[in-house]
Structure formats: structure tokens, C-alpha cells
Amino acid sequence: MRKGRLKGWRDFLREEEGMGTVEIILIIVVLIGLVIIFKTQLRALVEKVFEKITKDSNTIMS
Numbered sequence: 001m002r003k004g005r006l007k008g009w010r011d012f013l014r015e016e017e018g019m020g021t022v023e024i025i026l027i028i029v030v031l032i033g034l035v036i037i038f039k040t041q042l043r044a045l046v047e048k049v050f051e052k053i054t055k056d057s058n059t060i061m062s
Contacts, residue, residue, distance in 0.1 A: 035042065
């Protein structure tokens, strides 16, 4: 009886089905956390990039 339980436990640990979903969810949670933590810095960076793009596009159009 005990060997059967250990074999079942070993099979459960080796099973990889569903691991992809868990990994994707963890990655999404980490990314959302980073966005929340660095929200102001990211916003400033994006605004700076768009200002540069706008400025450069205006010089090209002139």
C-alpha cells in the first residue's frame, strides 16, 4: 500500500500538465506588479519618447 502511494506521489510531481498556465499567470502577475511599482517612471519615459518622436517628425516634415 505504501509503495502505491509513493508511486502516485512521484507521478504527480513529474506531471507537467498545467504548468504552462501557472507559469504564464505568475509572469503576468509579476509584470503587473512592476508596472504598478514603476508607474510614474514608465509614464515619464513614454512621454519623453513620444515628445522626441513628435519633435523629430516635425523636423523631417519641415
